[in-house]
Amino acid sequence: MSDENKLASKFDDWQRMRLDPTRCPVRNVLDHLSDKWTTLIVIALAGGPRRFGELNRSIPDISKRMLTQCLRNLERDGLITRHVFPTSPPSVEYRLADLGRSLLGPLGVLIEWAEASHQSVLDARLRFDGIPPST
Amino acid sequence: MSDENKLASKFDDWQRMRLDPTRCPVRNVLDHLSDKWTTLIVIALAGGPRRFGELNRSIPDISKRMLTQCLRNLERDGLITRHVFPTSPPSVEYRLADLGRSLLGPLGVLIEWAEASHQSVLDARLRFDGIPPST
DNA sequence: CAGCATCCTCTAGGATACTG
DNA sequence: CAGTATCCTAGAGGATGCTG
Helix, strand or coil, rough: CCCHHHHHHHHHHHHCCCCCCCCCHHHHCCCCCCCCCCHHHHHHHHHHCEHHHHHHHHCCCCCCCHHHHHHHHHHCCCCEEEECCCCCCEEEEEEEEEEHHHHHHHHHHHHHHHHHHHHHHHHHHHHHHHHHCCC | CHHHHHHHHHHHHHCCCCCCCCCCCCHHHHHHHHCCCCCHHHHHHHHEEEHHHHHHHHCCCHHHHHHHHHHHHHHHHCCCEEEEEEECCCEEEEEEHHHHHHHHHHHHHHHHHHHHHHHHHHHHHHHHHHHHCCC
Protein backbone atom coordinates (compact mmCIF):
# COMPACT_ATOMS: atom_id res chain seq x y z
CA MET A 1 0.00 0.00 0.00
CA SER A 2 1.40 3.39 -0.96
CA ASP A 3 2.20 6.16 1.49
CA GLU A 4 -0.54 8.23 -0.12
CA ASN A 5 -3.15 5.59 0.53
CA LYS A 6 -2.00 4.74 4.01
CA LEU A 7 -2.17 8.35 5.13
CA ALA A 8 -5.37 9.04 3.25
CA SER A 9 -7.14 6.19 4.99
CA LYS A 10 -5.81 7.25 8.37
CA PHE A 11 -7.17 10.69 7.69
CA ASP A 12 -10.55 9.17 6.88
CA ASP A 13 -10.50 7.39 10.22
CA TRP A 14 -9.72 10.59 12.07
CA GLN A 15 -12.45 12.41 10.23
CA ARG A 16 -14.97 9.91 11.51
CA MET A 17 -14.16 11.13 14.98
CA ARG A 18 -14.20 14.70 13.72
CA LEU A 19 -10.46 15.02 14.33
CA ASP A 20 -11.13 15.09 18.06
CA PRO A 21 -7.86 16.50 19.42
CA THR A 22 -7.94 14.25 22.47
CA ARG A 23 -8.08 11.12 20.36
CA CYS A 24 -6.18 12.04 17.21
CA PRO A 25 -2.52 11.11 17.74
CA VAL A 26 -1.26 13.82 15.42
CA ARG A 27 -2.97 16.48 17.40
CA ASN A 28 -2.45 14.97 20.81
CA VAL A 29 1.11 13.71 20.53
CA LEU A 30 2.85 15.37 17.63
CA ASP A 31 1.64 18.87 18.44
CA HIS A 32 3.64 18.62 21.60
CA LEU A 33 6.82 17.84 19.72
CA SER A 34 6.24 20.71 17.42
CA ASP A 35 7.15 23.71 19.49
CA LYS A 36 10.28 25.67 18.86
CA TRP A 37 12.66 23.60 20.97
CA THR A 38 11.40 20.16 21.89
CA THR A 39 12.75 18.34 18.86
CA LEU A 40 16.13 19.95 19.31
CA ILE A 41 16.25 18.87 22.94
CA VAL A 42 15.40 15.27 22.09
CA ILE A 43 18.18 15.23 19.52
CA ALA A 44 20.61 16.79 21.97
CA LEU A 45 19.82 13.96 24.39
CA ALA A 46 20.41 11.36 21.69
CA GLY A 47 24.11 11.66 22.47
CA GLY A 48 23.61 10.53 26.04
CA PRO A 49 22.57 12.01 29.39
CA ARG A 50 23.01 15.73 29.69
CA ARG A 51 22.84 18.13 32.57
CA PHE A 52 20.63 21.19 32.58
CA GLY A 53 23.49 23.61 32.03
CA GLU A 54 24.95 21.51 29.24
CA LEU A 55 21.67 21.56 27.38
CA ASN A 56 21.38 25.27 27.95
CA ARG A 57 24.79 25.83 26.40
CA SER A 58 24.39 23.37 23.55
CA ILE A 59 21.27 25.16 22.35
CA PRO A 60 22.64 28.69 22.46
CA ASP A 61 19.52 30.77 22.06
CA ILE A 62 17.10 28.94 24.32
CA SER A 63 16.14 30.63 27.57
CA LYS A 64 16.26 28.79 30.89
CA ARG A 65 12.59 29.37 31.20
CA MET A 66 11.76 27.58 27.97
CA LEU A 67 14.30 24.84 28.55
CA THR A 68 12.73 24.05 31.91
CA GLN A 69 9.26 24.06 30.44
CA CYS A 70 10.13 21.81 27.50
CA LEU A 71 11.97 19.39 29.74
CA ARG A 72 8.95 19.20 32.03
CA ASN A 73 6.66 18.44 29.11
CA LEU A 74 8.97 15.76 27.80
CA GLU A 75 9.18 14.25 31.25
CA ARG A 76 5.42 14.40 31.65
CA ASP A 77 4.93 12.62 28.34
CA GLY A 78 7.37 9.93 29.45
CA LEU A 79 9.96 10.65 26.76
CA ILE A 80 12.75 11.58 29.12
CA THR A 81 13.63 10.97 32.77
CA ARG A 82 15.06 13.37 35.30
CA HIS A 83 17.71 12.37 37.83
CA VAL A 84 18.66 14.61 40.71
CA PHE A 85 22.02 14.11 42.39
CA PRO A 86 21.91 15.62 45.87
CA THR A 87 25.33 17.16 45.63
CA SER A 88 26.06 20.75 46.44
CA PRO A 89 25.51 22.63 44.30
CA PRO A 90 22.80 20.28 43.01
CA SER A 91 23.24 18.61 39.66
CA VAL A 92 20.40 17.28 37.55
CA GLU A 93 20.71 14.94 34.63
CA TYR A 94 18.21 14.31 31.87
CA ARG A 95 18.19 11.24 29.69
CA LEU A 96 15.96 9.68 27.08
CA ALA A 97 13.51 7.12 28.40
CA ASP A 98 12.77 4.04 26.29
CA LEU A 99 9.79 5.83 24.79
CA GLY A 100 11.96 8.78 23.89
CA ARG A 101 14.59 6.57 22.34
CA SER A 102 11.92 4.88 20.24
CA LEU A 103 11.23 8.27 18.72
CA LEU A 104 14.75 8.68 17.38
CA GLY A 105 14.20 6.37 14.42
CA PRO A 106 11.09 8.12 13.07
CA LEU A 107 12.57 11.49 13.87
CA GLY A 108 15.75 10.61 12.03
CA VAL A 109 13.78 9.70 8.94
CA LEU A 110 12.03 13.05 9.00
CA ILE A 111 15.26 14.93 9.53
CA GLU A 112 16.89 13.18 6.64
CA TRP A 113 13.99 14.29 4.52
CA ALA A 114 14.42 17.84 5.79
CA GLU A 115 18.12 17.83 4.97
CA ALA A 116 17.54 16.34 1.54
CA SER A 117 14.76 18.82 0.80
CA HIS A 118 16.32 21.88 2.36
CA GLN A 119 17.69 23.30 -0.85
CA SER A 120 14.53 22.55 -2.83
CA VAL A 121 12.49 24.42 -0.28
CA LEU A 122 14.84 27.40 -0.35
CA ASP A 123 14.67 27.44 -4.15
CA ALA A 124 10.90 27.24 -4.09
CA ARG A 125 10.73 30.17 -1.70
CA LEU A 126 12.92 32.28 -3.93
CA ARG A 127 10.81 31.43 -6.93
CA PHE A 128 7.59 32.16 -5.08
CA ASP A 129 8.83 35.43 -3.66
CA GLY A 130 10.09 36.42 -7.09
CA ILE A 131 6.55 36.43 -8.41
CA PRO A 132 5.10 39.90 -7.86
CA PRO A 133 2.19 39.67 -5.38
CA SER A 134 -0.18 40.67 -8.22
CA THR A 135 -0.49 43.46 -10.78
CA MET B 1 25.15 3.06 12.92
CA SER B 2 22.44 3.47 15.53
CA ASP B 3 19.75 6.13 15.47
CA GLU B 4 21.27 7.57 18.63
CA ASN B 5 24.65 8.01 17.02
CA LYS B 6 23.35 9.29 13.72
CA LEU B 7 21.31 12.01 15.38
CA ALA B 8 23.98 12.80 17.91
CA SER B 9 26.54 13.43 15.20
CA LYS B 10 24.10 15.54 13.22
CA PHE B 11 23.55 17.59 16.31
CA ASP B 12 27.30 18.06 16.65
CA ASP B 13 27.44 19.33 13.09
CA TRP B 14 24.68 21.82 13.75
CA GLN B 15 26.36 22.99 16.88
CA ARG B 16 29.45 23.86 14.90
CA MET B 17 27.35 26.40 13.06
CA ARG B 18 25.78 27.46 16.35
CA LEU B 19 22.41 26.06 15.28
CA ASP B 20 22.04 28.94 12.86
CA PRO B 21 18.30 28.86 12.07
CA THR B 22 18.85 29.77 8.44
CA ARG B 23 21.12 26.79 7.86
CA CYS B 24 19.82 24.15 10.25
CA PRO B 25 17.19 22.11 8.41
CA VAL B 26 15.28 21.28 11.56
CA ARG B 27 14.79 24.89 12.36
CA ASN B 28 14.38 26.12 8.82
CA VAL B 29 12.20 23.39 7.34
CA LEU B 30 10.57 21.39 10.11
CA ASP B 31 9.53 24.39 12.15
CA HIS B 32 7.29 25.31 9.31
CA LEU B 33 5.56 21.96 9.38
CA SER B 34 5.05 22.23 13.06
CA ASP B 35 2.22 24.70 13.37
CA LYS B 36 -1.22 23.66 14.40
CA TRP B 37 -2.56 22.73 10.98
CA THR B 38 0.06 22.21 8.30
CA THR B 39 0.63 18.52 8.91
CA LEU B 40 -3.09 17.83 8.85
CA ILE B 41 -3.45 19.67 5.55
CA VAL B 42 -0.66 17.68 3.95
CA ILE B 43 -2.30 14.46 5.09
CA ALA B 44 -5.68 15.63 3.85
CA LEU B 45 -4.11 16.19 0.43
CA ALA B 46 -2.56 12.72 0.46
CA GLY B 47 -5.94 11.42 -0.75
CA GLY B 48 -5.76 13.49 -3.93
CA PRO B 49 -6.49 17.05 -5.05
CA ARG B 50 -8.89 18.95 -2.86
CA ARG B 51 -10.69 22.23 -3.23
CA PHE B 52 -10.49 25.02 -0.70
CA GLY B 53 -13.97 24.38 0.65
CA GLU B 54 -13.41 20.66 0.87
CA LEU B 55 -10.33 21.18 2.98
CA ASN B 56 -12.19 23.64 5.12
CA ARG B 57 -14.88 21.09 5.81
CA SER B 58 -12.59 18.12 6.29
CA ILE B 59 -10.71 19.92 9.06
CA PRO B 60 -13.71 21.10 11.02
CA ASP B 61 -12.19 23.56 13.43
CA ILE B 62 -9.78 25.42 11.14
CA SER B 63 -10.67 28.97 10.19
CA LYS B 64 -10.58 30.17 6.60
CA ARG B 65 -7.94 32.64 7.60
CA MET B 66 -5.58 29.98 8.89
CA LEU B 67 -6.34 27.59 6.06
CA THR B 68 -5.42 30.25 3.52
CA GLN B 69 -2.25 31.10 5.36
CA CYS B 70 -1.08 27.51 5.73
CA LEU B 71 -1.83 26.76 2.10
CA ARG B 72 0.23 29.80 1.04
CA ASN B 73 3.15 28.66 3.14
CA LEU B 74 2.99 25.17 1.75
CA GLU B 75 2.81 26.58 -1.75
CA ARG B 76 5.70 28.91 -1.06
CA ASP B 77 7.82 26.03 0.19
CA GLY B 78 7.01 24.06 -2.95
CA LEU B 79 5.13 21.28 -1.16
CA ILE B 80 1.81 21.87 -2.87
CA THR B 81 0.58 23.50 -6.04
CA ARG B 82 -2.46 25.69 -6.56
CA HIS B 83 -4.67 25.45 -9.63
CA VAL B 84 -7.31 28.03 -10.40
CA PHE B 85 -10.20 27.09 -12.69
CA PRO B 86 -11.71 30.24 -14.13
CA THR B 87 -15.27 29.05 -13.71
CA SER B 88 -17.95 31.08 -12.07
CA PRO B 89 -17.98 30.97 -9.16
CA PRO B 90 -14.24 30.32 -9.21
CA SER B 91 -12.92 26.99 -8.04
CA VAL B 92 -9.41 26.40 -6.77
CA GLU B 93 -7.73 23.08 -6.35
CA TYR B 94 -4.73 22.22 -4.23
CA ARG B 95 -2.56 19.19 -4.74
CA LEU B 96 0.69 17.80 -3.44
CA ALA B 97 3.73 18.65 -5.52
CA ASP B 98 6.45 16.02 -5.91
CA LEU B 99 8.29 17.53 -2.99
CA GLY B 100 5.17 17.32 -0.87
CA ARG B 101 4.55 13.73 -1.87
CA SER B 102 8.11 12.88 -0.90
CA LEU B 103 7.23 13.99 2.61
CA LEU B 104 4.46 11.43 3.01
CA GLY B 105 6.84 8.55 3.67
CA PRO B 106 8.76 10.20 6.51
CA LEU B 107 5.57 11.70 7.86
CA GLY B 108 3.88 8.32 7.82
CA VAL B 109 6.69 6.81 9.87
CA LEU B 110 6.32 9.54 12.46
CA ILE B 111 2.57 9.16 12.60
CA GLU B 112 2.83 5.44 13.07
CA TRP B 113 5.11 6.14 15.99
CA ALA B 114 2.58 8.62 17.36
CA GLU B 115 -0.23 6.10 17.09
CA ALA B 116 1.82 3.33 18.64
CA SER B 117 2.95 5.60 21.46
CA HIS B 118 -0.30 7.41 22.05
CA GLN B 119 -1.42 5.27 24.96
CA SER B 120 2.01 5.23 26.58
CA VAL B 121 2.09 9.00 26.51
CA LEU B 122 -1.39 9.27 28.00
CA ASP B 123 -0.40 6.83 30.75
CA ALA B 124 2.78 8.76 31.45
CA ARG B 125 0.81 11.98 31.75
CA LEU B 126 -1.58 10.44 34.24
CA ARG B 127 1.30 9.10 36.28
CA PHE B 128 3.11 12.43 36.21
CA ASP B 129 0.03 14.44 37.08
CA GLY B 130 -0.76 12.01 39.89
CA ILE B 131 2.45 12.98 41.63
CA PRO B 132 1.68 15.93 43.92
CA PRO B 133 3.57 19.02 42.65
CA SER B 134 5.67 19.00 45.87
CA THR B 135 5.07 19.13 49.61
C1' DC C 1 -16.55 29.91 -3.94
C1' DA C 2 -12.27 31.44 -2.42
C1' DG C 3 -10.35 34.63 -0.37
C1' DC C 4 -8.68 39.47 1.89
C1' DA C 5 -9.26 42.87 5.55
C1' DT C 6 -10.05 44.05 10.14
C1' DC C 7 -10.24 43.47 14.91
C1' DC C 8 -9.42 41.09 19.01
C1' DT C 9 -7.64 37.54 22.22
C1' DC C 10 -4.49 34.49 24.19
C1' DT C 11 -0.32 32.25 24.73
C1' DA C 12 4.47 31.07 23.34
C1' DG C 13 8.44 32.74 24.52
C1' DG C 14 12.20 36.35 25.77
C1' DA C 15 14.52 39.27 29.60
C1' DT C 16 15.62 39.89 34.07
C1' DA C 17 16.01 39.12 38.90
C1' DC C 18 15.79 36.12 42.83
C1' DT C 19 16.49 31.42 45.67
C1' DG C 20 17.84 26.67 47.82
C1' DC D 1 23.77 24.81 39.53
C1' DA D 2 19.13 24.38 38.50
C1' DG D 3 15.68 26.24 38.66
C1' DT D 4 11.13 29.89 39.99
C1' DA D 5 8.78 34.23 39.73
C1' DT D 6 7.48 38.28 37.32
C1' DC D 7 6.84 41.16 33.59
C1' DC D 8 6.31 42.06 28.81
C1' DT D 9 5.91 41.67 23.67
C1' DA D 10 5.15 39.56 19.23
C1' DG D 11 2.72 36.79 16.68
C1' DA D 12 -0.51 32.73 16.24
C1' DG D 13 -4.93 32.15 15.58
C1' DG D 14 -10.23 32.97 16.05
C1' DA D 15 -14.65 35.74 14.52
C1' DT D 16 -16.87 38.45 11.46
C1' DG D 17 -17.87 40.97 7.37
C1' DC D 18 -16.83 42.25 2.53
C1' DT D 19 -15.69 41.23 -2.58
C1' DG D 20 -14.61 39.48 -7.48
